[in-house]
Amino acid sequence: MTEILRILQVARTDFSYFFRTKWLMAVLLSLNLSDMLVIGLVYNGMMSIDYFKFFAPAVVIMGLFMGAMDTGRRIWLALREGVTQYYLSLPISNIGLVAAYLIAGSFAAMVYSCSLLLIALLVLPVGAIFNALLLLPFLFMLAAGLAGIAASLAALASTHGEFFFAYQQIVQIFLLAFSTVYYPKEVMAAYLPSIVVNVASANPLSIAAEALREFVFKGVQIQPNVVMALFLSSFPFALIGTFAYHRTLCNLQVRGKL
């Protein structure tokens, strides 16, 4: 019980950093908003499909992705500035520390993406608003998975900040481009090999974007297999992130440096 309280305390401290950079967060939010309200609307006028309706829910998932990736930046900063050394001196286990970072990162991503979701709910006709609330725990799981990816990248980059941002950009481009965030699955199937389309369909970002489009904006009843797929596709990433960051902490504890 004490360990859980400590995890929550560390998570709260880390989460508070998210609000300390509120200027930057507001600007990043404006970036996603301009994606939704400028790119989405302009492309809508250039395409035969209702692209704005397709794209706006995807922007919410992109926001979730960006928010969760910020976990990696905070881990990297903590490693570079020696904050991690201080955390290691606290009466909390290493695995507890990892859990605290992932929880804080997931909450930050949820705050970030929920503000985008609210805007999407205002600009698009909503089929079933209650479904949005039901999807939130699964989106939290996705955020934890993405935070896990970010933690792995931060652990891999160690104190080399430029490598972390390079890895992040590569992961971002591959995860977003090979997903149904920007384009429907049928368009991908007509152009890309079936194996790539299958991978893109199993991409947690595709599942989450489709879930928002279908269950929240079209109002289709939530299907358990879809949310289970979202959970199962996110969980391994959270696990890998936990393992990678835990190993980094152990190395740091034994050797005193990275």
Add this chain to the structure above:
Amino acid sequence: MSSVTRIIWFDLKQELNPPVWIIVEWIVFAVQVSVYGALISNLVTSMSDYLKFYAVGLAIMLTFEIGSHTGRHFVEHAHEGRLPYLLSLPIPRWKLFLAIALQGGFELALMLIVPLCALQVIIGNLTLVSVFSAIGTLFWLGFGVSGLMLALSFIAFRSADVYSAIVTALSTLIIRFSTVFYPLIFLPPSYAGVAILSPLTYGSDLVRLILGFDPSILVDPGIAVSVLTALAISTLGLGTLLLQRLVEGVKSG
């Protein structure tokens, strides 16, 4: 001139050892054109071969990012204490400024090698004149953007956070509200009004005109040349003027 070369190499060798960012930009460009651009092109029905339009837009965006990076780099150096070191060297300020601008130019050239080859393949039928004119326009635009970011750097000397926020917001507006990814005729009237204020609108449409795109969907080339020239001269001039006055006594840390 050797002092300018030495300063350029001083910074450039760190970027090239290893050249992480250059390779990352090439990979990102390749995936964006071959996957995102190709798939979105299949969805766009109101213009033929949107992929070509998009690929040129990406090269423009890359130019903008590198120009912007040069300006930001300068600010980072000021805060990390490298600028006071450079200022203590026995070289005139104008040479220092020239070195910064030329370093941006070299970075731009390195980053654009692969994207320009890709454009050659995608667009095809390019002449040597059109390729060199397009490169010249990209460099002119890059210098203008670098100058703009350098001119804004005086904000950073007061607050680096506010500078980051302003530059990110400005970059977002300049790119989204421009013809980098879509022709002006497809922009809603309220957006088009903002787009004609963006320098990227003129840079991207001029490059497209040189590369043989349909002039009816592009802005007037005469106006585009005038705007780009005015931007490059005014921002670089303003940047030089401000730097002469502001760089002394910049606090590091």
